[in-house]
Amino acid sequence: MSLGEQIAKNLPYLRRYARALTGSQSTGDAFVRATLEAALADKDLKSSLEGGRVPLYRAFNKVWSSAYMEVAEEGGEVQSHEDAASDRLRAITPLNRQALLLTTLEDFSMQEAGEIMGIAPDEVEGLVQEAVQEIDRETSTSVLIIEDEPLISMQLEDLVTSLGHEICGTAATRTQAQQVIAEKTPGLVLADIQLADGSSGLDAVDDILAIGSVPVIFITAYPERLLTGDRPEPTYLVTKPFQEQTVRAAISQALFFGSSRPLG
Known part of the structure; x- marks a missing residue:
């Protein structure tokens, strides 16, 4: 299977994750497009996607995280603390919810989720437990x-x-x-x-x-x-x-x- 075919096969499910992660179809789909554009512009990133679903999600995670940080830095100069905090909640899903979405909605193992997020599997497990506890308090x-x-x-x-x-x-x-x-x-x-x-x-x-x-x-x-x-x-x-x-x-x-x- 060619790289293009691999990506096309997994792309709908990356969109599902991106939409749930951002709470928006338009925002989630925009980050998926940005991930593909980054891969086209970077040969190393493009070649890394040959490993299948996990590398694709890992590439997306890097693009999404870096884009959020840039927005946060720009916004922090002009917004009040309260407004910045409110925008942060709207703009980013906390790590524990990311771990929960990856291991439930996307059915990745703790090991795979750790590779995507760049953390150890036991840390992923701890984050999932935190998220479950939060759900109980909602x-x-x-x-x-x-x-x-x-x-x-x-x-x-x-x-x-x-x-x-x-x-x-x-x-x-x-x-x-x-x-x-x-x-x-x-x-x-x-x-x-x-x-x-x-x-x-x-x-x-x-x-x-x-x-x-x-x-x-x-x-x-x-x-x-x-x-x-x-x-x-x-x-x-x-x-x-x-x-x-x-x-x-x-x-x-x-x-x-x-x-x-x-x-x-």
């Missing part, structure tokens, strides 16, 4: 589940409530989702793409976003179809069949950025 919110498979819907309900959140409603169709949001606007939405009556979870979410900005996590068996970078696409994507820790990490990251739109 403020609760109300969650709407849009899912047409009853067993999956019940599994998500159990997971959401175990995290201390409440269920404001469940829906198997776009119409049912409209009925739920007519009574209460959720603080978070978990949505399947294909619904029971042939309607789309994307359309159901658009109905909600017409009312207000709500973080949304899409759960789908075909994530690569929504990770092209060619159009407005979801920020948070979880692949079916999913692991509970993956959904848990995605919920935490979506709530971390709070008001970020899931599309655009």
